[in-house]
Amino acid sequence: MVTEQSPRRCILVPIDLQGISPGALQTLVRIARLLDRTLLGLLLEDIRLQQVADLPFTTEITLRGGRERSLLRDHLSQRHSLVSSDTRRLLDDLARRDRVELRFENASGSRLHTALERDGQSDIFFPARQRWQLVAAARPRPDKAIRRLGLVLARTAQDQGVLDAAHMLQQAGLVSEIYVISVGPLDRSQLNSLYRPGSRICVQANLSCDPATISRLIRESPYDLLLLPGDCIRGVAPAVLETALDRSSGQVLVIN
Numbered sequence: 554m555v556t557e558q559s560p561r562r563c564i565l566v567p568i569d570l571q572g573i574s575p576g577a578l579q580t581l582v583r584i585a586r587l588l589d590r591t592l593l594g595l596l597l598e599d600i601r602l603q604q605v606a607d608l609p610f611t612t613e614i615t616l617r618g619g620r621e622r623s624l625l626r627d628h629l630s631q632r633h634s635l636v637s638s639d640t641r642r643l644l645d646d647l648a649r650r651d652r653v654e655l656r657f658e659n660a661s662g663s664r665l666h667t668a669l670e671r672d673g674q675s676d677i678f679f680p681a682r683q684r685w686q687l688v689a690a691a692r693p694r695p696d697k698a699i700r701r702l703g704l705v706l707a708r709t710a711q712d713q714g715v716l717d718a719a720h721m722l723q724q725a726g727l728v729s730e731i732y733v734i735s736v737g738p739l740d741r742s743q744l745n746s747l748y749r750p751g752s753r754i755c756v757q758a759n760l761s762c763d764p765a766t767i768s769r770l771i772r773e774s775p776y777d778l779l780l781l782p783g784d785c786i787r788g789v790a791p792a793v794l795e796t797a798l799d800r801s802s803g804q805v806l807v808i809n
Contacts, residue, residue, distance in 0.1 A: 561654070563675040564590045564806075567664035569597040572636045575643060577680040577804055580698055580778065582647040584678070584806065587721040591654040593675065594644055595668065596637045598661045665795040673783075676714075677807040679798050698727040703776030703803075706735040706743070707762045711782035714808040716746055718780055723749050732776060734760045764789040771805060772797035783809035 564585050566573070585592050641657060648655035660667045668677045704719050706712045722728050730753045733739065738758045747754055760766070767785050771794070779801075786794055786807065798805060 562588075562590050563593050564588075564678050565593045565595060565668055565671060565675040566678045566680070567595045567597055567668050568637065568640050569664050570633055570636055571682055573640055573680045574683050578640070578644050578647055580804065581678050581680070582644070582651050582653055583698060583725075583727060584718070584722065585648075585653045586651045587725050587727075588718055590676065591656070592644070592648060594641065594655065594657045595660050595664075596641070596657055597664055597667055598633055598659070663795060665791060665798060669791075673809055676809055677783075679801075679805040679807070681802055681804055682799055699777045700729045701732060701776045701803075702728045702730065702778050702780070703732045703734065703774065704780040705760065705770070705782060705785060706733060706739065707760065707782050707785050708736050709782040709784040711784060711808045715780045715782055716743060718806070718808060720746050722778075723747060723752065729753070730755070733757065734770070736760045736762060764793070768793050768797040772800045774801050774803040774805070776803045778804045778806060781805060781807050783807050 564581070566581060581592070584590070644655065647653075662670075664679070668679075699722060702719060702722060704715050706715060719728075719731065723731065731747055733747070733754065733756045735756065735758050739756060744754065744756075762785055767781075768789050771779065771781070789797075
């Protein structure tokens with residue numbers, strides 16, 4: 554008897570005008586390869602910026618030189634096309650190199666709303682916003698792709714998925730340090746699944762999963778990558794969650 558194979562799970566990544574750093578794209582593709590996920594890139598046209606561009610006398614001040622430049626619709630369209638094509642080309646190259654299945658879709662809206670309105674079965678990768686202060690600093694790159702990996706265990710249905718993802722990244726040698734933030738103490742099997750000779754694991758077992766705590770954890774994340782169960786963000790107001798993601802200095806992978 555022939556049985557149908559269940560479809561492979563997918564990681565969705567929203568791509569808007571602010572773009573995604575090459576390092577974040579490389580991390581995303583590595584995660585997809587290790588977890589045997591496909592990738593879906595959502596090429597977003599942010600309707601809020603288009604609405605701003607329609608206002609009379611709207612300009613923006615560039616960071617370099619302090620010059621004004623127009624925010625006309627045509628100019629935004631050109632920037633959108635440039636960012637989308639550059640990101641798409643780099644993600645295509647990385648996915649082809651690592652043999653990760655990749656497809657793209659066009660959409661309109663903010664990256665949070667557009668990602669969350671999907672079917673809810675895909676994991677969602679929110680890259681950290683690129684900040685000109687960090688780009689200019691030219692800091693040395695760490696020897697690991699993910700120096701600090703944070704994972705939230707909240708006694709939800711997605712906890713095992715969070716543990717599995719952390720285990721795969723750890724076993725692949727991509728992680729230097731693991732920080733577990735949990736609701737209550739972990740059992741021994743959970744800690745054993747994360748152990749690797751020479752690894753460092755820190756546990757904080759007093760997490761409260763209220764919306765204020767989760768949004769603050771995302772906004773002030775000290776981790777290069779934070780693995781977060783999807784159920785943890787359900788009660789966070791969209792505007793609060795979007796602000797937290799925009800201010801976070803690390804990547805966030807929501808496991809659904």
